[in-house]
Amino acid sequence: MAHSLQPHRPTKAEIIDFAALEGHDADMPSNLGSIHHVPSNPSTRPHSPSNEKDVKSSALEKDIEKGANPVSSSIAGEPDEEAERDPNIVDFDGPDDPQNPMNWGFTKKWGMVLLISAITFLTPLASSMFAPGVPEVMRDFGSTNDMLEGFMVSVYVLGFSFGPLIIAPLSEMFGRLPLYHSCNLLFIIFTIAAAVSTNMSMFIVFRFLMGTVGGAPMVLGGGTIADLIPREHRGTAMAVWMMGPTIGPCVGPIIGGFLTVAKGWRWNFWFVAIVAGAFFVISFILMRETSAPVILERKTKKLRAETGNEKLKSKLDSGLPTKELFRFSIVRPAKMLTRSTICFAISLYVAITYTYLYILFTTFTAVFTNQYHWHGGITGLSFLGLGVGSLVGQFAYIHYGNRTVSKHIERGDFKPEQRLHIMCIGGFFLPIGLLIYGWSANFQTHYMVPLLGTGIIGFGLLMTFMPANTYLVDVFTTHAASAMAANTVLRSLMAALVPLSSQKMYAALGLGWGNSLLAFVSLALVPIPFLFIKYGERIRARSTVKL
Structure with a gap:
């Protein structure tokens, strides 16, 4: 059972950059490890779970605006002598391990990038797509309230302020793939519910829920790209992915204006639901988990079952409840x-x-x-x-x-x-x-x-x-x-x-x-x-x- 370490030693800058793309702080583990603040003297470095908790607690007292210059830190997950000597640390099997998403084939990698970019384009597009049809919505629901007229559009963004706070920690626990699938499915359901709404209250509630789960690809997309694409080629992928939240809200009303005239305002939502449904089926078939901590944790559980060694631990296990x-x-x-x-x-x-x-x-x-x-x-x-x-x-x-x-x-x-x-x-x-x-x-x-x-x-x-x-x-x-x-x-x-x-x-x-x-x-x-x-x-x- 070999648990060899990758030869590249990640720098703090790489880990920070990677963590920011993944949507979490760098003191939590990602594909490159994490940064933990520890005593500068290696001989005093704590190893017991209780001491590790104390170290993490002390790290929380750090001045957050001086994050660029920590007094003393080490990189968890980096290839060090201690990890090399510990046979219970589970890692990828060398730099060419096919389980590592960085080693996937060109077609598989970029196919996922394009699919994620398409989903990230659709959900912001849905935020404003029906804006030209707002007068029709007001007429159908018998409302003349100017405040509601604006809130119908902007309530979607209100969901963006709550969804990511829940989606981000859930993705740390369960991986990106379950969150992609569950949020995409819920997005389709809430979009259909908005399309068949019979009153203003029902419509606004489901618009809010659309925004809450629709923020998932914007929370998870950067991390997925960071999982798959090496740093030197990441700029192109990020540029394609960022066009979604940038251009989507502006393109949506152009499509929605003509669709509202042809089919009515409800078809803005049916259109989004149909396209989202197609993306959901494709993603369910083609997408795979890319989060290294989750992949290694699954590998660790499998090895525990096969060997009976309960001491095995993933190299990227944060130990955080x-x-x-x-x-x-x-x-x-x-x-x-x-x-x-x-x-x-x-x-x-x-x-x-x-x-x-x-x-x-x-x-x-x-x-x-x-x-x-x-x-x-x-x-x-x-x-x-x-x-x-x-x-x-x-x-x-x-x-x-x-x-x-x-x-x-x-x-x-x-x-x-x-x-x-x-x-x-x-x-x-x-x-x-x-x-x-x-x-x-x-x-x-x-x-x-x-x-x-x-x-x-x-x-x-x-x-x-x-x-x-x-x-x-x-x-x-x-x-x-x-x-x-x-x-x-x-x-x-x-x-x-x-x-x-x-x-x-x-x-x-x-x-x-x-x-x-x-x-x-x-x-x-x-x-x-x-x-x-x-x-x-x-x-x-x-x-x-x-x-």
């Missing part, structure tokens, strides 16, 4: 959001800009119908500018943002705040786009002018959203996933609730001054990245934030 997994997933992000200046300020910036996206989603149909007399499927084209701008923004960030940071990494003088330079530029595009869109629609200029304005808004959104997220990863390193979770919860809550008053705002202020108000708020946020570029390092050095 269910209670601790949920604690990491739910409590830690809440603490980071309320106690960390950097996490709160950056998350607030992202939340407000993300909220603007859903204010536009919930009002585009009414604006272009009233101002430009667009009807039927044509109203869906009002979302085109936002989609094109978002796509351009994504590629601009990937090219210029990564190139700038790479120069500093090569020089050896990289600091997390250097991620924010491109955010400083992107921040100005939001108010400019909002002013162009608002006043051009107000004065009913040619429709291309407000579409241009929304394109600039989309560009600005991506140029602020993406560097902000990567900055959080660089600042919080080991606890990057918790910072991202805090960010996700705040932005999802705001994007679900703030747009409820958007119709009343435009009714009171008009399109020109209403969007000017949004522009002024976004302009007030512009100094945040400038301040962190200047004072961020000092804030992190003086931080006393504890988990």
Whole structure:
């Protein structure tokens, strides 16, 4: 029975990067192991379960904003002499073990990547696809409540703020595959339920549940890609996968506009259910588990049964009970959001800009119908500018943002705040786009002018959203996933609730001054990245934030 170790010794940077992609903190095990804080003297390193628990508890008291410079740490799961001598540690059988997802064939790997990317495209698309059909929904359910009109669209995003907090720890316990299958199946069921809803309450409840389980591929997708694709080839896969949450919400209403005219608003949901059903069948047949901790745990159980050796233990076994997994997933992000200046300020910036996206989603149909007399499927084209701008923004960030940071990494003088330079530029595009869109629609200029304005808004959104997220990863390193979770919860809550008053705002202020108000708020946020570029390092050095 050979349990040989892989020759590559993972660095802390690789483990942190990998864990962030998987959606959990780096003190929990992944394919590359995990980071645990231990006494610097190897002779005093604890081995008993009780001592290990004490070590993990002490690690929780670490300053989370100084995550990049731990006082003393070691990498759990790395190839060390102790592990090599222990015959009870179960690992992959060498670097070419076919059980290791990294060793799967090209077709199997990229087939999974494409399938996951397709699912990740569908669920965000469903968030806004029926937006052009909102007036029909209101008419069918006999409602004239402006607040409900917006909430029907944004309640889906409210589900995004709760689902990931549950899905992430469950995937640590049971693996990614059961969560993919169960969430995909529930998504289909809730989508069908929304399609056959007979009243507003039923419709809104099932829209919320759609969002709750629909967030699964966005929680699990990055980790699955990290499981399968080596770091040097991961950029392409990540770019394809990220198009789902970026472009999906903008493409959805374009399809939905024409589908609503042809078949009615309910067919937006039937369409999503049919496509999701096809993806579910394909994934059930083709997808396999990719989480190394889960694969090794299954291997360990099998070997225990075959050999009768109950001392066998997976190399990536965290030893964390269910209670601790949920604690990491739910409590830690809440603490980071309320106690960390950097996490709160950056998350607030992202939340407000993300909220603007859903204010536009919930009002585009009414604006272009009233101002430009667009009807039927044509109203869906009002979302085109936002989609094109978002796509351009994504590629601009990937090219210029990564190139700038790479120069500093090569020089050896990289600091997390250097991620924010491109955010400083992107921040100005939001108010400019909002002013162009608002006043051009107000004065009913040619429709291309407000579409241009929304394109600039989309560009600005991506140029602020993406560097902000990567900055959080660089600042919080080991606890990057918790910072991202805090960010996700705040932005999802705001994007679900703030747009409820958007119709009343435009009714009171008009399109020109209403969007000017949004522009002024976004302009007030512009100094945040400038301040962190200047004072961020000092804030992190003086931080006393504890988990």
